[in-house]
Amino acid sequence: MTSIASRKYRWRTPSVLPGFGLTFGFSLAWLSLIVLIPLSTLFLKSAGMGWHAFLEVGFSPRALAAYRLSFGTAAAAALVNAVFGLLVAWVLVRYRFPGKGVVGALVDLPFALPTAVAGIALTALYAPSGWVGQYLDPLGIKVAFTATGITVALVFIGLPFVVRSVEPVLADLGKDVEEASATLGANRFQTFFRVIFPAILPALFTGAAMAFARGVGEYGSVIFISGNMPGKTEIAPLLIVTQLEQYAYDGATAIAMVMMLISFAVLFALNALQSARRRRLGA
Numbered sequence: 216m217t218s219i220a221s222r223k224y225r226w227r228t229p230s231v232l233p234g235f236g237l238t239f240g241f242s243l244a245w246l247s248l249i250v251l252i253p254l255s256t257l258f259l260k261s262a263g264m265g266w267h268a269f270l271e272v273g274f275s276p277r278a279l280a281a282y283r284l285s286f287g288t289a290a291a292a293a294l295v296n297a298v299f300g301l302l303v304a305w306v307l308v309r310y311r312f313p314g315k316g317v318v319g320a321l322v323d324l325p326f327a328l329p330t331a332v333a334g335i336a337l338t339a340l341y342a343p344s345g346w347v348g349q350y351l352d353p354l355g356i357k358v359a360f361t362a363t364g365i366t367v368a369l370v371f372i373g374l375p376f377v378v379r380s381v382e383p384v385l386a387d388l389g390k391d392v393e394e395a396s397a398t399l400g401a402n403r404f405q406t407f408f409r410v411i412f413p414a415i416l417p418a419l420f421t422g423a424a425m426a427f428a429r430g431v432g433e434y435g436s437v438i439f440i441s442g443n444m445p446g447k448t449e450i451a452p453l454l455i456v457t458q459l460e461q462y463a464y465d466g467a468t469a470i471a472m473v474m475m476l477i478s479f480a481v482l483f484a485l486n487a488l489q490s491a492r493r494r495r496l497g498a
Contacts, residue, residue, distance in 0.1 A: 216309075226455055231320050233380070236356045249454035254475070257468060257471060257472055257475065258472070260464075260465070260468040261468050261469055261472040263285070263465075264465045264468070264469060268465065268469075269352045269469050269472075272465065272466040272469040273469035273470055273471065273472065273473040274473070276446070277446055277449070277454065278451070278454060278470055278473070280445075280446045280447070280449070281450055281451040281453075281454045281470075282451055282473065282474070282477065283285075284362060284365065284448065284449070284450055285430075285450045285451040285452070285474070286368045286431060286481075287362070288362055288365045288369055288430065288450075289369055289427050289428075289430030289431045289433075290427060291360035291366050291369075291383075292366050292370045292426065292427075292430050293373060293424070293426045293427035293430065294362055295366070295370050295376045295425060296370055296373045296374050296376070296422075297377060297419055297422070297423040297426075298322075299370075299374070299378065299382055300376075300377025300381065300422060300423075300426075301415070301419060302375070303318075303322065303326035303374070303378050304316075304378045304381040304382045304385055305349055305385065307319060307322075307378070307382060308382055308385040308386050309385070309390070320381070322374065322375050322378050322486045323375055323379075325371055325374065325375055326375055329435065330372060330433065330434070330435030330436040331379050331435040331436070331439070333368065333371055333372065333435070333436040334368060334435055334436040334437060334438060334440055335439055337359075337364070337367060337368055337371065337436070337439070337440050338359055338364075340439045341358035341359040341364055341440065342359045342360075343357070343359070345359070345376075353382055358440075359440050359442070360440070360441065360442030360444075360448060361442070361448060362448065364440040364441060364442075365437050365440065365441050365450065366403075366449065367435070367440070368436045368437050368440050368441075369426075369430035369433060369436075369437070370385040371427075372393045372430070372433055372436055373425075373426030373429055373430055373431060374426070374448065376422045376423075376425040376429065377419065377423055377425075377426055379422070380418045380419070380421050380422030380425070381418045381422055382417050383418075384414065384415045384417075384418040385411075385415060388411060388414055388415075392410060392411070392414075393406055393410070393411070394470065396409075396410045400404045400447065416495065417489060417492070420485070420489050421489070424482060424485045425485075427481070428478065428482060431451075431474070431478055432452060432474075432478075433450075433452070434452040434453065434456070437450055437452075437453075438450075438453055441453075451470060451474050454470055455467045455470050455471055455474075458470065
């Protein structure tokens with residue numbers, strides 16, 4: 216009875232916003248208007264195709280190759296950003312140096328820069344005749360018009376998600392945590408992996424997941440550097456656009472539906488793992 220009473224008290228605790236029922240109703244209505252209703256039209260359009268036609272278009276060899284490329288490069292870019300995004304956030308939080316504000320602005324630049332401009336710039340850099348590519352090409356290293364080039368573009372647009380997710384958590388920790396760990400006899404390696412890393416891991420996980428989600432649906436920065444070769448360097452968003460340009464609306468809907476289901480399943484699994492970890496740490 217005590218636990219039930221305390222649970223009811225928590226639900227009725229006064230807050231700045233209106234009561235749970237009103238705020239939940241507004242939240243659900245806004246979520247339905249912005250997310251659920253547009254997605255429901257996608258479901259209805261796919262259902263009108265018929266199961267056989269949906270499988271034929273959504274799981275064709277060309278579509279499967281595009282899925283592998285889109286999700287594979289997005290996952291690789293998210294892993295790269297998890298490592299280097301953590302390093303950038305660490306430098307921005309822990310050190311003072313001339314031009315720190317400029318570095319912070321550069322981190323946010325992919326948010327403001329049109330993705331097509333980023334794609335053109337990266338292609339100019341890494342093409343065989345580009346500023347960087349002309350030195351890599353004689354070594355047999357090809358970046359532009361390959362999956363590697365797509366990964367580079369996704370690293371570029373996904374880095375801010377990791378940095379801005381980890382940065383406030385690192386700032387809240389402060390150096391006193393490191394000093395306390397050092398006074399207890401821990402070396403730098405132990406301090407980082409046993410004290411700091413567990414504290415920032417949820418934020419790092421969230422930033423990497425957001426970078427992955429952004430990379431899966433990225434279009435503008437990828438189409439220039441990918442080469443757009445069907446079955447090799449053709450991403451799934453480009454395949455959807457190609458279907459629309461050919462007035463194959465059912466095909467575009469089927470491919471978009473498969474991408475949405477895979478993306479939702481991956482993100483749901485990541486969130487479930489993160490929630491389970493939080494419960495385990497809380498216990």
